[in-house]
Amino acid sequence: MSNSKTVDTQAHYNKLSDLFLAALEQETITRKDFLLKATEGDVELLAEVEKMLAANACSDLFLDNPLININLALSNLITDDSPSKVSIGQQIGKYTIVKELGQGGMGVVYQATRNDIPDSKPVAIKLLRQGINRDMALRFHAEYRIMANLEHPNIARLLDVGTVDNGLPYFVMELVDGCAIDTYCKDKQLSTEERLKLFIKVCAAVQYAHLNLVVHRDLKPNNILVTADGNVKLLDFGIAKIIKSDNLYDDIKLTQTGLRVMTPAYASPEQVRGGKITIYVDVYALGILLYKLLTDHLPYEFNGHTPAEIERVICEQDPTKASTIIRRTKTTSTSEEKDNKRLAKKLVGDLDNILLMAIRKEPERRYSSVEQFAQDIEKYLKGFPTIAHRDSLYYRANKFILRNKLFLTITILIFSLSIGVIWQTTRAEQERTRVQAQRQLVEARSKDVRDLTNALLFKYNDGLEKLAGATKLREEMITEALKYLDRLNQSSEQDSQLQYELAMAYQKVGDLQGRPFRINQGNLSSALESYKKSIDIFQ
Known part of the structure; x- marks a missing residue:
């Protein structure tokens, strides 16, 4: 940097400092007029002083150190991008x-x-x-x-x-004299239980930060050191966020090219998408951290991925169970293989569920707090039931339907169109010999089901399709019809005609539940089940 440029920069710095201090002496109501007059129409100079004043508004948060506040306000004016000049011994x-x-x-x-x-x-x-x-x-x-x-x-x-x-x-x-928590666990060869107890100490620190309205946002092994005597120390609040704060810091930009300021391997879906930052971000990161401590692996593979691919993996790909990843890990000795089998057996069940709950895609489906996360681990250690559980079959099926609506719609159409073909090819193979007593019983029930399907599913339902407010009635009608059909189906094996009537009835119910391109309940999964019952009868 040239001498003239240094002088100009210093003069500009001094002028700004003088204006800044003079403006602070003005009443808030007169400060704007004072600055307009003092800057003499210099729009850039006015804007710089106003930025300094905005930064100074946070002075009560800077340990009441006005010198620090002034330098904060002026720090954006320094143009030399070289590192701070500090030498050893200085x-x-x-x-x-x-x-x-x-x-x-x-x-x-x-x-x-x-x-x-x-x-x-x-x-x-x-x-x-x-x-x-x-x-x-x-x-x-x-x-x-x-x-x-x-x-x-x-x-x-x-x-x-x-x-x-x-x-x-x-x-x-x-100054913390220690090593990263994952390195500490490996070097000390800690057992699973010892790692869990060490992790609970980390949770205590993070929960304390949350109670003070601070979200860390960058929890990872290198920011959690463990001293030689086993004491945990949480570091680096450089990208932490104040929760529910109305001060200037909420507007700090934390973005870089491609990925925001974060460690992708420990970043939650809402972080990589730039969504709302809450304590659930730290719950997620702690879940990834515990996964790493217990398995020495991460639930996702990022090597060679672009930022866009990393975002897709984090937001869309299901994590691998900890027990599964241990089973897949290649070993080089018989003892390692035995150790992995023991670890996988220990992870199956509660620990798998605890980890998966902490790193769920949806923030609201994770642990409600870091404290609850730690309490579930303590329950596991004491042999009590945990609150973590696997996703239910209903939940997973519903998510599958939402992700594959087009596929399921096409599948239902194929099922519906295939019923007639299947019936034609299998009808000749059905057993025709029936005991007379059974025939009489089945024929009586056959009349019942014909009356039911013709009256409820064909005659009245066709009239209800165009009738406003009849949706609830149609739902009840379908529910009752299915109950009767299911009971009748249990004793229909000896009569092909009755089975035909049942199959057609199930097909009609499936149409009402979710057949595309006509009025239906929009219940694709139930429609698919009814069509399957129809096909099973034909076969």
Whole structure:
């Protein structure tokens, strides 16, 4: 950057700072007029000062540190996009930089020691990166504001906050000496029960955040560290969201090209689609995390997928059961094979159901809270019944029908048209010899069913089709007719004529229930069942 550009930028910075501070001294009602006069028609300058004032409106959330607020308001004006210039051994406030721990989109994290307290524990310093835009600056400050309000033994603590010489803000956090939770479980060779108990500690931290109206949104192994003594620490609230907050942070843009800011493997369907963010997002991510801890696998495969393909998998593909994925895992030794069989046996049932409930596609069908999720795991550990259960046959069938309406419509048409053909080809093969007593009984019932089908299904129903308000009556008529037909069908095997009458009656009922292109109840699954009964009789 040239010297002249540096001078111009600094002069612009100073002018904005002066205007910003002067505007703060004005009453709210007169502030707009003051700015219009002070900026002398400079629309861009006016807009920049107003952005600063909007950011300052959140000052009560920034630990009452006005210096930090001013730098937040001005951070979007810095044009140098190089990393923050901090060297090993440099002092930042009361701290001395020891080494760099890592870099992210918003800033750089360093390990440091405190100068004014002998033998103090190392700390982590997160320094805002230069050249970031306004949204990224707001995210940085949102993270430390969130951490300032969270005091929990399983959440890394915020210790201090300040600015470096060039005005960039930083905050100081507890330095967690540990490893990612999945690595910890593998290195320690924890049993399934031990992993579940460790996971419950994670749930306690996340539930505490939820009670403080914070959704983490990026729960994954690397953001959950475990110390050598088994203590869990939740980290990185960089993309966390305040629930039901009316402040500026709700408008922070968190999108990138292709996929939004998230970890796809742990992102819920509503996250990848840009839907409403609720605590169910964290419930889902915790479900994926527990799946990983118990199986060392993820329920979905993303390798080589495009963002669009990843979104489709997350939103549409059914997850593989944990027990199933263990059974499919290839082993290299007999002992590994035995271990996998034991693990699969342990996962079948309750644990499979718990995991699948946590990662259901529909948010409202997951656990209602992280606390409920943890309680179900505790019930499993104590041998009590869990609330998690497999999707019912009715639910899965209904979802199948909704996904395949066209296919089912065509299938019903084929069934309907096939009935006559099947009858013609099988009628000659039916048994014709009947005992006289049985004939008399069956013929009497045959007359009953003919009267029933002719009167109710043909004569009266045809008249009811065009009669307004008759839908309920037709439903009751069909229900009662089916009951009678089912009873009669139990004793019709000895009479082909009666079976023919029954088959035609079932066909008529199926038409009323869901035959396309005519007035029907719209009940495709019931229609399909009635047609099947008709075909079974013909065969």
